[in-house]
Amino acid sequence: MAASLTAGCTGGDGPADDGRGRGREPGATDSPESRTARGSVLAVKIDNARRARPHTGLNAADVVYVEQVEGGMSRLMAVYATRFPHAVGPVRSARETDLELLGQFDRPTLAFSGAQRKLLPLIEQAPLRAEPPGLTPGAYYRGTGRPAPHNLYLRPGALLPEPPGPDALTTGFxxxxxxxxxxxxxxxxxxxxxxxxxxxxxxxxxxxxxxxxxxxxxxxxxxxxxxxxxxxxxxxxxxxxxxxxxxxxxxxxxxxxxxxxxxxxxxxxxxxxxxxxxxxxxxxxxxxxxxxxxxxxxxxxxxxxxx
CATH class of the missing domain: 3.50.90.10 (YerB-like)
Structure with a gap:
């Protein structure tokens, strides 16, 4: 996982791909990890630099967290439980703050572009399913019309077979x-x-x-x-x-x-x-x-x- 996590950090107004990706093969069955993740929320780290806007898939999120990052800039984390859009993005890297914030959910799936090498052990030890690019085929793609790193998009349906439902939102709200x-x-x-x-x-x-x-x-x-x-x-x-x-x-x-x-x-x-x-x-x-x-x-x- 470490190589994929680190590599994902480098790298028109919207994604060219419609975000749906390939469908499931007839007779395909879920992996044990997929069955475990079915009841978990999907959290996506979203780029919020000016060049990353407008976003895709943001309005489908149940909760959007706004956090301050280095240089006084901002980044978003969108949490999905009741519905999935075709695509979400642009996707960017994880931060230490995310790990504490996501502890409230039952083994959430975290989609992110990568992380600093020093942070990798914490991500690997956290009670979550880490999904950077390279782990699940077809989950990510590069859009057109924007330069990297502001053009990485996620297909939520490639990571989770269906939204887990509102009971997965253990936010206390x-x-x-x-x-x-x-x-x-x-x-x-x-x-x-x-x-x-x-x-x-x-x-x-x-x-x-x-x-x-x-x-x-x-x-x-x-x-x-x-x-x-x-x-x-x-x-x-x-x-x-x-x-x-x-x-x-x-x-x-x-x-x-x-x-x-x-x-x-x-x-x-x-x-x-x-x-x-x-x-x-x-x-x-x-x-x-x-x-x-x-x-x-x-x-x-x-x-x-x-x-």
């Missing part, structure tokens, strides 16, 4: 009626040193239109990005043992712990608290008096912001 109170807000912006996200409420779409670095976020296959709920989760960032080729440190986002958060839904912002006791647990969001906070039905974006 609750869905239902909005909490009482809240403050009406037209838009909310979260900034990293080299990235900016703005979420603008759209009554017509019943969601928050996403803008990245001042440009409206859209997809090549499903139009504008407009999650029903946006969570701004304030967390601690610390230096990790990993650096990019320019010497920039990759910050580690601490998703185990507690702190404050903002939940945006239905055109309002709610000040809440978050708590995650260990890496194997989901994250609980409560009001200041301890009552559970419900999210709106639909896609959730969780943006990690520095506390």
């Amino acid at each position: 609750r869905y239902g009626a909005a909490p009482s109170g809240g403050t009406e807000v037209a838009a909310r912006t979260v900034s990293y040193p080299a990235a900016r996200f703005t979420f603008t409420w759209s009554q017509r779409r019943d969601g928050w239109l996403v803008s990245m670095d001042g440009t409206a976020a859209t997809t090549t296959d499903a139009g504008p990005v407009a999650p029903a709920t946006v969570v701004v989760q304030y967390v601690k960032l610390r230096a990790s043992d990993y650096y990019d080729s320019l010497g920039n440190n990759t910050p580690f986002t601490e998703t185990v712990g507690s702190g404050r958060a903002e939940v945006l839904r239905d055109g309002k912002v709610h000040e809440v608290r978050w708590k995650r006791g260990s890496a194997s647990e989901g994250t609980l969001f409560t009001t200041n008096d301890g009552a559970p906070v419900n999210f709106a039905e639909g896609q959730v974006w969780v943006v990690f912001a520095k506390a």
Whole structure:
């Protein structure tokens, strides 16, 4: 696995391939690993550099996490449980933060382009199914119209026979009626040193239109990005043992712990608290008096912001 993980790091507006790949051969049976993975979510690391946009397959994700990486830039991790798009991407490399974040799921499948050599042992030891390019034939392909490394795409159906369903989303999130109170807000912006996200409420779409670095976020296959709920989760960032080729440190986002958060839904912002006791647990969001906070039905974006 080590050779494939490392090699994947190098390397029109959308992918030329339709993402469906080859179908299953008549009489084919699932491997033991495939049968084990059937009940697990699919998590995909997604490039968020300007040249990587617009994305493909992002609107099909149940949850999208936004994390800060080296140089103050951002990267996304999309989690799929209820439906798979034909293709997802562009796919990029994994970070140490991902391993702690994914601990809440039961042996998730992690699709990523590669990782730093020093990180490989941690990935191999983590309770997940690592799927970089080269392990599963036909799972990845290079699109046209963009230079590498911003043109690597995944066919989800090549890794998992079908979506595992909503029960695989062991995030701790609750869905239902909005909490009482809240403050009406037209838009909310979260900034990293080299990235900016703005979420603008759209009554017509019943969601928050996403803008990245001042440009409206859209997809090549499903139009504008407009999650029903946006969570701004304030967390601690610390230096990790990993650096990019320019010497920039990759910050580690601490998703185990507690702190404050903002939940945006239905055109309002709610000040809440978050708590995650260990890496194997989901994250609980409560009001200041301890009552559970419900999210709106639909896609959730969780943006990690520095506390």
